Amino acid sequence: MKALVFAAGLGERMRPLTLHTPKPLLSVAGKPLIVWHLERLAAIGVREVVVNIAWLAECFAPTLGDGSRWGLTLHFVHEGDTPLETGGGILNALPVLGGQPFLVVNGDIWTDFDFATLPREPAGQAHLVMVDNPAQHPHGDYRLDADGLLHHDREGACLTYAGIGIYRPSIVAEWQETIGDAPGSECTPPRFSVVPLQKHFMARGQVTGQHHRGRWTDVGTVERLQALDAELAANG
Template sequence: MKAMILAAGRGKRMMPLTSTLPKPMLKVAGKPLLAHHIINLRQAGIVDIVINLAWQGDKIKQYFGNGEAFGVTIQYSQECEGGLETAGGILHALPLLGEHFVVINGDVFTDYDMTSLTQLHLEPGEAHLVLVENPAHNPDGDFALRHLGPDSQKYTFSGISRFHADFFKGLTPGVLALGPILREKLAEYQVSTELYLGQWDDIGTPARLDELNQRLAVK
């Protein structure tokens, strides 16, 4: 199984930290966010990784190369300036990803065990989302747990998921957001969900990055 790490975003809310650096290269506990993801994936036995690139993507290539130094194999999916949004980026990278793959947002920090995603059984066209408790910046959440019904409490999408490639069948390449597609497929019972209660942080602002590093420093 392969994994895709989404790293093409502009990171405007992280300015000025991202003026010359892609957001997933910002450091947490002394290592780039991307390095934490690669380590977690390798520990789960996922060693074939695709990283999409747009803003300052050359910095990612220079640091990680082909992945050999990190015990993995890395391929890069180059996007146009400005990127293609999440679904558009995945669709663009599909030829590199195979039938089953994990997707992780490059700008989150988590200790979620990716091994559980490798053990899921997905039918063609299905997807699975990892949800987390709602942080202060997203109090209303994104999606409900499927087994509780669409009108139950909503939780926040962690940016961690697994897809069967056919989930994206019929979509038109280009700039394309993932959220509306997930909502449509959830209503059609093609998306399963789970709630993760462990370590998870969305590195969306410089203040959140500082807070996370301070918390980790005192552990």
């Protein structure tokens, strides 16, 4: 299985830290956020990782090299000056990801989630990891039912999408029909979020999920980065 790490974001809420360092390369407990992911991906047998890049793209290769130190091959896919968002990022990376299901992880989260608990391929179009709602996102995203299906109807308590999942390449096959004329869809390459696609296939019972009850942080602000660093340092 290949993996895609989303690392193209502008990191605007993290400035001034991200003026010269892209957010996935910011360090916690002595190593960049993205390296925590690379180590865990290598541990479950992933051998090729696609890293989509845009903001400060030139920083990644000098910091990470070719991936060989982790037993990986890294493929850096440059999206240009403007990130293509999650859906556009998947579509743009497909020539490197190939035709098989792939693992996706946001480069700006930290978690103790064990990637080995993910299915090798989703039952439908996608399988997403959900977490308890953090303080900054109290209402969550999707509802996980007793059968492991995800829903966006909000007819019950929702959990937050962790930014980790297994996707089939076909999730973006008909993106134009789902996205319509949303801003960015007219660009070349197109820029769009994967969220409408997730909801589209949830409505058809084709998105499953699992609830991770361990540690997870969306490192979206300087304060959360500092808190995570302090927590990891205190816990060794």
